[in-house]
Amino acid sequence: PGLINRIAAGEVIERPANVVKELVENAVDAGATQITIDVEDGGRALIRVIDNGGGIPPAELPLAFASHATSKLSSDEDLFRIMTMGFRGEALASIGSVSHSRILSRTAADDSAWEIHNRGGEITFPQAAAGNVGTCIEVRNLFFNTPARRKFIKGTSTEFGHIADMVTRLSLPQPHIAFKLTHNGRVTADLPAVASPVERWLTAWPSEFRDQKLDINCRDAELRIRGVVGLPELGRPTPKYQFVYLNGRHIRDKTIMHALREAFRGLMEPGRHPAAILMLDVPPGDVDVNVHPTKIEVRFRDSGRIYSLVLSGVREKVLASDL
Ligand code: ADP
Ligand code: MG
Numbered sequence: 001p002g003l004i005n006r007i008a009a010g011e012v013i014e015r016p017a018n019v020v021k022e023l024v025e026n027a028v029d030a031g032a033t034q035i036t037i038d039v040e041d042g043g044r045a046l047i048r049v050i051d052n053g054g055g056i057p058p059a060e061l062p063l064a065f066a067s068h069a070t071s072k073l074s075s076d077e078d079l080f081r082i083m084t085m086g087f088r089g090e091a092l093a094s095i096g097s098v099s100h101s102r103i104l105s106r107t108a109a110d111d112s113a114w115e116i117h118n119r120g121g122e123i124t125f126p127q128a129a130a131g132n133v134g135t136c137i138e139v140r141n142l143f144f145n146t147p148a149r150r151k152f153i154k155g156t157s158t159e160f161g162h163i164a165d166m167v168t169r170l171s172l173p174q175p176h177i178a179f180k181l182t183h184n185g186r187v188t189a190d191l192p193a194v195a196s197p198v199e200r201w202l203t204a205w206p207s208e209f210r211d212q213k214l215d216i217n218c219r220d221a222e223l224r225i226r227g228v229v230g231l232p233e234l235g236r237p238t239p240k241y242q243f244v245y246l247n248g249r250h251i252r253d254k255t256i257m258h259a260l261r262e263a264f265r266g267l268m269e270p271g272r273h274p275a276a277i278l279m280l281d282v283p284p285g286d287v288d289v290n291v292h293p294t295k296i297e298v299r300f301r302d303s304g305r306i307y308s309l310v311l312s313g314v315r316e317k318v319l320a321s322d323l
Contacts, residue, residue, distance in 0.1 A: 016043025042159030218313030230275035
């Protein structure tokens with residue numbers, strides 16, 4: 001199983017930012033209202049995610065590192081989860097197989113926290129330890145036993161840049177959760193809980209976007225799109241400031257990017273990309289999320305319809321504003 005986990009890790013975990021994604025998503029799933037991410041040396045030395053969610057009961061700690069073990073298949077929402085949120089139950093097993101990891105966790109029902117270590121696939125027995133309710137997962141020395149992978153990790157600032165972008169992306173659809181990110185002991189993002197994704201988006205870039213945005217809210221029989229787009233002068237040379245979420249999960253989609261550019265046709269210089277956050281609600285049956293292991297790319301059953309709705313919804317607002 002060690003080798004299989006390491007191979008699986010290669011599919012989902014390419015760089016430190018992918019570890020951050022998996023750990024933060026677990027913290028969100030655990031009902032956290034506060035998530036702190038501490039990073040050292042671009043994530044190569046340490047990635048630590050601390051949450052105040054429900055915690056893991058000591059008896060389940062060894063399962064957390066086991067592949068295809070998930071605690072997330074017990075409710076009516078399961079089908080929805082599998083279709084939209086992705087279901088693997090192998091992220092922690094994969095991460096543990098290629099790092100020195102530790103889980104420290106406590107549920108409200110336990111008097112103490114418990115910890116368990118995973119050293120490249122060697123898993124220790126749970127031991128009592130001091131800790132608050134919630135979970136703290138530390139991942140050190142990523143890819144220490146897979147030198148080929150380790151070689152592909154870039155410099156500290158590049159990797160930390162990916163992590164910071166990832167935290168932004170993960171925080172946008174979770175406005176009610178406070179996020180804090182530190183790098184080598186310095187706070188680089190401190191996002192308080194707010195009421196809506198748009199508010200979170202505005203706290204991330206307050207000065208530029210606050211008064212210069214158009215609210216988007218459109219739907220057809222089954223699709224719904226909400227969000228904001230920046231005015232044309234806020235267009236950027238890269239799509240870095242475009243955030244698209246499908247049923248709460250960040251995706252990258254060429255069709256939607258294209259529709260956004262089309263909506264600004266004639267108003268924005270060619271080659272520029274509007275800043276935008278769009279939240280799409282799509283019936284799970286209308287989209288295949290299993291195209292890419294990290295689920296960032298999806299395939300819509302009817303992408304022409306998504307294209308038209310984004311284009312018309314945004315274009316209408318653009319034309320109605322006095323530009
Ligand atoms: P998945 O999220 O697909 O279930 P993971 O490998 O990411 O698989 O996590 C394995 C299991 O470990 C989860 O199903 C959950 O029970 C537990 N777990 C992981 N992280 C946390 C956390 N931060 N809080 C509570 N439970 C967690
Ligand atoms: Mg997970």
